[in-house]
Amino acid sequence: MSVTRMRDIQELNRLERDKKRPMCHHNDRVYGDCVCPNFAMDGSTIDETNLLMNCGKTLTNWGGCTAGYYRSRKYQGAIGTRSFATPGKFYFEVDIKFTIYRRLQEKLLFEIGIARREETERNRTVSGSKYGWVVCASTCSRCKTICLQTLHHGKVKRHKPLIPSWDPGNSCSAKMGIFIDTKAQQMVVIDAKQKSSFYRFKNVDYSQSLWPVFGTYNSGCASVELTTRTGSDILVPSIYFKE
Numbered sequence: 001m002s003v004t005r006m007r008d009i010q011e012l013n014r015l016e017r018d019k020k021r022p023m024c025h026h027n028d029r030v031y032g033d034c035v036c037p038n039f040a041m042d043g044s045t046i047d048e049t050n051l052l053m054n055c056g057k058t059l060t061n062w063g064g065c066t067a068g069y070y071r072s073r074k075y076q077g078a079i080g081t082r083s084f085a086t087p088g089k090f091y092f093e094v095d096i097k098f099t100i101y102r103r104l105q106e107k108l109l110f111e112i113g114i115a116r117r118e119e120t121e122r123n124r125t126v127s128g129s130k131y132g133w134v135v136c137a138s139t140c141s142r143c144k145t146i147c148l149q150t151l152h153h154g155k156v157k158r159h160k161p162l163i164p165s166w167d168p169g170n171s172c173s174a175k176m177g178i179f180i181d182t183k184a185q186q187m188v189v190i191d192a193k194q195k196s197s198f199y200r201f202k203n204v205d206y207s208q209s210l211w212p213v214f215g216t217y218n219s220g221c222a223s224v225e226l227t228t229r230t231g232s233d234i235l236v237p238s239i240y241f242k243e
């Protein structure tokens, strides 16, 4: 066999091997077959009502800044710098803080999720989209307080009270994990403090890239802060949970 042919075979073997590996970039952290991708929020996509701090890791609903160059015309928040498409398992977390200081004027406080890029052009939130899967904090008429809710295509999948009351003065500190399994077509929302599963979305369509999205709302009535924990920020992914 010629040297060139040998090299071709070696190259083909390498490509085959790489295909089986999870997507991995510099500064990603890998646990078994799960990748904690290193990414931040993209400042060029930020809405003018938001402020991005801490090297693109912290988004607030206050402050106001010059809107980013690639800002969505509608979405009220920011989009992550990496999308999920390659077959694999991925995990990231978000620290959440909010304080209510005035009677809320709109339902939503924040949303975290994944969506096709074009869905962020349609609305302030992607929770009503066919290609958007989110966890959010929203006032709930049934629970008469603020609930943690999972939504897809406008339908609430699960809701659970997050704080005892929606009156001014109440605040919340939480940590949510997002586990993505493109092959199993799932996205699992995890309470990363309790290390328990909150909701498992099935039949998530990963046939096109899905981008992490972070929305913050109600700026006149509450302060909301979302901080991403990605890559080496994550010591151990909270994916080994009881359901």
Ligand SMILES: [Zn+2]
Pocket (backbone or CB within 6 Å): 140, 141, 142, 143, 144, 147, 159, 160, 161
């Ligand atoms: Zn509720």
